[in-house]
Amino acid sequence: RWADWAGLLVRFLSGGDPALAFRLSRVPDDLPLGSRAESFLEERDGLVKPEEAPALAIRILDDLGDLISFALDPDFGTVRYAERTASSRAEFGPVSEAADSGYLMREFYRPWLRGEFRAPADSPTEDARGAGPCPDFVLLTVPFPGCLVGALAAAREARSAFGPGTRIALGGGYVSTELRCLRDPGIFRDVDFLCFDAGYGSLASLIEGLQAERDGLPPPPPYRTARRASDGAVEYCGLPPEPGTRADSFRSVPCPEEGRFAALESEALRTNFPDYRNADVSGCVRAPYSENPMHRIWSDAPWLKYQLAYGCYWHRCSFCDTRLDYVRRYLPSDPGALFEAAREARRRTGLSGIHFTDEALPLPGLMEFARLNRAAGRPFSFWGNVRFDLVWTVDRCALLAASGLTAVSGGIEIATERGLAMTGKGFTFPDLVRALAAFKRAGVLVHGYLIYGFPGQTPGDLVDSAEAVRQLFAAGLLDSAFWHRFVLTRHSELYARWRAGLEPDLEPLDRSGSFATNDLEFRGSVRWDPYDGPLETLLADWMAGRKLDRPVRRLVAGGPGPTLDPDHVEVLARAAAERPYDVEVLPSRPRVHWLAGLPALAPGDDVARIEWFDRGRPAGVELPRPRAERLAEAITDLARRPEGMDLEEFLAAAGAAEAGGPGDSLPAALRGEGLALV
Numbered sequence: 045r046w047a048d049w050a051g052l053l054v055r056f057l058s059g060g061d062p063a064l065a066f067r068l069s070r071v072p073d074d075l076p077l078g079s080r081a082e083s084f085l086e087e088r089d090g091l092v093k094p095e096e097a098p099a100l101a102i103r104i105l106d107d108l109g110d111l112i113s114f115a116l117d118p119d120f121g122t123v124r125y126a127e128r129t130a131s132s133r134a135e136f137g138p139v140s141e142a143a144d145s146g147y148l149m150r151e152f153y154r155p156w157l158r159g160e161f162r163a164p165a166d167s168p169t170e171d172a173r174g175a176g177p178c179p180d181f182v183l184l185t186v187p188f189p190g191c192l193v194g195a196l197a198a199a200r201e202a203r204s205a206f207g208p209g210t211r212i213a214l215g216g217g218y219v220s221t222e223l224r225c226l227r228d229p230g231i232f233r234d235v236d237f238l239c240f241d242a243g244y245g246s247l248a249s250l251i252e253g254l255q256a257e258r259d260g261l262p263p264p265p266p267y268r269t270a271r272r273a274s275d276g277a278v279e280y281c282g283l284p285p286e287p288g289t290r291a292d293s294f295r296s297v298p299c300p301e302e303g304r305f306a307a308l309e310s311e312a313l314r315t316n317f318p319d320y321r322n323a324d325v326s327g328c329v330r331a332p333y334s335e336n337p338m339h340r341i342w343s344d345a346p347w348l349k350y351q352l353a354y355g356c357y358w359h360r361c362s363f364c365d366t367r368l369d370y371v372r373r374y375l376p377s378d379p380g381a382l383f384e385a386a387r388e389a390r391r392r393t394g395l396s397g398i399h400f401t402d403e404a405l406p407l408p409g410l411m412e413f414a415r416l417n418r419a420a421g422r423p424f425s426f427w428g429n430v431r432f433d434l435v436w437t438v439d440r441c442a443l444l445a446a447s448g449l450t451a452v453s454g455g456i457e458i459a460t461e462r463g464l465a466m467t468g469k470g471f472t473f474p475d476l477v478r479a480l481a482a483f484k485r486a487g488v489l490v491h492g493y494l495i496y497g498f499p500g501q502t503p504g505d506l507v508d509s510a511e512a513v514r515q516l517f518a519a520g521l522l523d524s525a526f527w528h529r530f531v532l533t534r535h536s537e538l539y540a541r542w543r544a545g546l547e548p549d550l551e552p553l554d555r556s557g558s559f560a561t562n563d564l565e566f567r568g569s570v571r572w573d574p575y576d577g578p579l580e581t582l583l584a585d586w587m588a589g590r591k592l593d594r595p596v597r598r599l600v601a602g603g604p605g606p607t608l609d610p611d612h613v614e615v616l617a618r619a620a621a622e623r624p625y626d627v628e629v630l631p632s633r634p635r636v637h638w639l640a641g642l643p644a645l646a647p648g649d650d651v652a653r654i655e656w657f658d659r660g661r662p663a664g665v666e667l668p669r670p671r672a673e674r675l676a677e678a679i680t681d682l683a684r685r686p687e688g689m690d691l692e693e694f695l696a697a698a699g700a701a702e703a704g705g706p707g708d709s710l711p712a713a714l715r716g717e718g719l720a721l722v
């Protein structure tokens with residue numbers, strides 16, 4: 045039964061055969077059910093509406109995943125493989141073994157890879173070796189631990205299909221984060237190179253090295269690349285030594301052309317974007333686990349992925365990997381080039397939603413992308429990760445929302461004044477409330493990342509943070525959130541401070557591994573174990589809109605209660621709503637935009653009313669008729685300009701600068717009713 049249904053369900057969830065919704069809603073007798081599908085049905089007394097069928101279908105597939113991992117391959121997960129084996133794994137042995145011995149690797153993935161490598165797309169029937177020259181490079185990306193074992197399996201099959209003449213390189217977020225102080229050279233049995241950070245410089249240097257070899261010259265040491273030296277040891281080329289590594293355990297070779305490759309990489313980051321050539325998105329499976337609209341953004345649709353900047357413009361949060369290039373080095377992209385690339389990708393894939401995968405979306409780049417989107421008739425909607433600082437004003441959020449911004453996620457971490465200071469967020473709790481209120485007022489969905497177990501955090505801080513989060517949900521300022529247990533990492537500011545003797549209370553435990561070593565254990569972390577369950581339960585209730593009126597009392601038996609006033613957030617949110625423009629810093633020559641519908645002039649002799657709709661809500665002003673006519677004309681002109689208008693120019697066009705005109709009160713009267721000042 046599982047085998048009969050699996051293909052049907054995958055096809056249904058990837059957009060094929062919509063009629064299956066009606067069959068699923070009848071819960072046919074032969075439908076295979078496990079614990080997830082059963083509890084889904086129980087919650088509905090066995091009755092499923094056709095629109096709930098996707099949620100049932102994904103649970104059945106997850107049940108199948110449970111069955112596979114129980115009966116066939118414990119490493120299997122529906123969206124990752126052997127994640128636990130690869131997560132900050134001190135030794136390479138178990139990872140290497142999983143690529144050969146896992147049931148699914150052996151019986152399914154490796155044979156499939158063999159077929160792919162032996163029958164390339166352009167010569168589907170011929171053996172790759174017989175069909176022509178083998179590729180110069182096979183490039184494998186490992187963004188997360190759950191992709192490592194699969195990538196190693198692919199490397200092994202590529203080696204066997206193409207032989208030693210093809211160079212195999214591994215890069216991506218996992219490599220750049222975890223493998224920077226590798227001592228075990230075992231991985232170089234499978235791959236020739238590890239490419240670090242953005243990867244463009246590394247790849248360019250490898251390609252040039254290959255060309256040099258072909259010209260009979262010795263290839264120079266590459267840029268930001270690790271390889272195995274002739275004596276078998278790991279050698280890092282063009283990469284600075286890792287903090288905390290001894291010189292004798294980290295062999296570093298300078299890249300003679302470091303400056304040139306660094307410049308090439310910066311230019312590539314600015315102007316080079318995924319083109320989605322040959323990307324088939326038709327098989328992407330929707331996974332509507334939750335009714336929460338913010339959660340569904342992650343799993344219920346395929347997105348075009350772009351970055352408006354490489355790195356984070358803030359890069360100062362103490363728990364974050366700010367010592368890593370992909371956080372610390374801030375390089376904005378060219379929004380115009382990005383927009384053109386996205387248009388081309390939209391044409392190729394049919395996708396109109398963009399997920400900006402930035403560490404923290406930069407305001408200037410986002411505003412420019414939004415302007416281009418408005419000018420082109422809003423072909424895209426978009427969302428991404430932000431920092432909840434004061435740059436997100438009411439008017440900017442409104443303009444961005446009117447330009448296609450649908451959702452943001454961002455780090456709150458510890459939702460107290462002390463917690464925000466401790467984690468180096470760089471904004472205060474009132475700033476946070478103000479930024480959240482600006483997004484929510486614009487109708488943008490908001491997700492918050494939270495942490496607990498941070499060194500120096502007390503149970504009192506945590507219960508205050510939990511109560512503040514409840515109040516944020518109750519005030520409608522958050523749509524969803526997730527509590528992460530704090531993880532100390534080798535590349536964090538906190539670890540750097542500990543190494544400098546500035547964190548005497550922190551006690552990292554030495555793990556002295558030889559493979560993936562970014563995550564570090566520290567003394568005292570287990571004291572937070574009892575909080576895992578209670579925090580998860582509270583959050584699940586609040587996200588579902590339950591128990592929002594019940595202040596948090598204590599999180600664990602005998603633990604402290606909150607010290608926060610029950611209306612702490614409400615007071616701040618009210619202040620933000622009553623004085624929405626208080627803390628704005630406008631540029632010396634602000635611009636105005638019209639976000640509402642076109643104005644219509646109501647009949648009247650001396651005094652006329654101009655009316656329009658702002659997000660479905662009627663709005664308007666009354667003015668002496670000649671002024672009203674002029675203002676209506678100025679607004680109509682402004683509405684047609686995606687780039688907006690200089691404020692002074694708009695006021696002049698509206699007659700505000702002339703005697704008897706509405707003067708300075710005009711922007712104030714229209715702001716929030718359709719006019720945005722940025």
Ligand code: SF4
Nearest residue numbers: 356359360361364403
């Ligand atoms: S946590 Fe986010 S905002 Fe803070 S430094 Fe890291 S990427 Fe930047």
